[in-house]
Amino acid sequence: MTYLDWASTSPPDLGLLVEAAELAARAYGNPSSRHGPGQEARASLEAARARLDAVLGCLPGAAGGAPGGAGSGGAVSGGAPGGAGSSGAGRVVFTSGGSEADAIVLLAALRKRLAARSGAVHVVASSIEHSAVYEELRLLEGLGLEASFVDPGPDGLLSPASVAGAMRKETALVAVMAVNNETGAVQPLAAIAKAVQEASKSLGRRTAPHFHSDAVQALGKLPFEPAALGISSAAFSAHKLRGPRGAGALWLGAPLEPLQVGGGQEGGLRPGTESLQGAHAFSRAAESADAALEANLAHARTLEARLLDGLARIPGALALPLGRTAGDGRYSPFILSAAFPGLSGEVLARALADEGIAVSTGAACSANARKKGRRVLEAMGLEEGLGFSAIRVSTGPATAPAEIDRFLETAAALYRRLKT
């Protein structure tokens, strides 16, 4: 199998899974219990949190305004002003995954709306958010929240001014993802956060809205230090970086009143007995990815160049966004969408699968709902036919250049044969 669908999920690191399972069996107590086994589990859980804190650059004392290393391009960071989230180091809340981390923030806005009784609660989000944010917001609109969706430019990038321009006096939440899961577009979060701050001031507000970022495709792939970006919260998922499913985290740099309280675990933000297994494996996977970040990024850049070069040699095929070139820091090199005009992306993906090559059309989660599948590309103003013919190729640290070659050769042959 030539696996080029790492943005959907990554092959987990078996060693980490085993290590985490063994730990969970050994430290079996409930972390909320005062007895020995409970305290042992608590210690392991906090060790996992500290590991993730370190990866996120938010260890107590190490936080605040430090620009993240820009590395070899595509860094989601930059000299950020002190935003709502940068007042302290922030904290990590373990969740069941990226979607839940997003939902905690979105549902806090719903709670605000319910508590407000009268008065609107408004949310600004990009129209290219992952379904975890986009579909949930559409649902919350029906429950009384007001939402404005901001389209990116043809390059897939949000302009800080357009996000700020959608704000209102009653905007409680701004949600912009860090790296788009279909185009790889790295959103200028620091600049957007700054624009949001300034817009708040000119709207005569005392505080800026909560600024949340779904950073599922950023963590462990690109330098990402939320506190330095001026954002208030960020969502992460373990399985995108060789960790297990069912584990994720919410980094929180600003207070939040959750809609679900339960037993008050995770600082009252994520009720439910903590999964030590998930938290441990996630933190270790994040740690490994972070340690190898520069090397992996360089590797991904090589693959990206190979892919773009090869695509350019397939008559008719186009890299998306149109005009994307290798080494462009505005895009994650791990993710690339390509259009094969005249051939449905779904058909090409199916034919590639028969040849033992795994790619996807749009997000794996939206591949089931055909009508929604092309939302991101259409929001970029891409002609419908092009979006329809797009597939997404995503790589990981274990992807070999030969696999890219095999994909290119096979895709070219299939495109020749199946194009209508």
Next chain:
Amino acid sequence: MEILYLVKIGEILLKLGNRKEFEARLKADLKRRLEGSVLRIEYFPGRIFVEAEPGKEAFVEAVLARTPGINGFARARRVEKKPEAVFAAAVEAAREAAASGKARFKAESRRSDKSFPLDSYELSRDIGARVLEALPGTKVDLHAPEFTVFTEIRERAYVYADPEKGVRGLPSGSQGRGLLLLSGGIDSPVAGYLMARRGLGLDAVYFHAYPYTSKEAEDKVIALAKVIAGYTGGLTLWTVPFTETQMRIKQRAREDLTTLMMRAAMMELSEKLAFRVGANSLVTGESLGQVASQTAENLRFTNSRVSLPVFRPLVGMDKEDTIELARKIGSFEISILPYEDCCVLFSPKHPLLRAEVERESKAYEELELGPLLEQALKEATKLAVPFGVPVAAPSA
């Protein structure tokens, strides 16, 4: 108490010359469909009595509701031909109907055994009186009753209320066997159902254009074939690979002709297959004017490629009516699953609406599809879709 169903047969009774043959078919069909679920089936003129195995009621009812040739059926009480026994059974039947909140009723009786002391009028009258007496709150309403208590005095006395409707029509296979062009859409399964109830046995053919159409699309067609098999008593589903033919049409045909040429190729392939499997007709879900390929002129052209009769039971039906039927037979929810049955990339933006047989035949010949169609037929695969009916799991 025995679990007895009184089954009414309908249109067969109108057949004078070959009524016996129709009856024999229905008997054999029912016996096969109900095998293992009934203790006995008894046949009388105009009536069949089915005694179900305990626990198999839901299955037996689902079968009776789907077997062509059956007009209706009801759970019945079989009692001695004595007025008191009949009255008691009638009151019980009414009690059950009234338990679901129904109040207005009438009684209807038939007496073929004239030795019974009450005639049918007297019997209905007395049953009405007994029910009113036993069940306060009920009320006779001859014009708009909420339930009816039926009594038939025959070999024995039978009492039942609220019969279920059958699909009516003619026994399966009494009209030979047709070949249904089955897609994943809403129309063709309904067309299959309508012809099945006319007594046409069916096989089905599906044109699979992999990888343009997905495996899920094929699974969907199989699921639809299962629904139809519940009416036909089982069928064979043929899957004909269509990709090469489709590609050739796309490459060589003028763009506005692609759909029409594809339809013509499908008809030709279907007829070849029909000859091979011994089908006497083709069945499609086409409806006049529904899409471009379904204008009178275009139907004339696609017809011109075949000599077998082409049955299009939906030709004069409104889409809403078709959807209603699709919901009724249980195919609608399957049909609307989001898997394409035919790649939209192959559909021209402005298809030709008024085909001319001579001109379009020439265009069709120029595609030189012959060898491709032969190859497609060689590679056709068949799947036996056995008879089955959906039955909800019995509640504990």
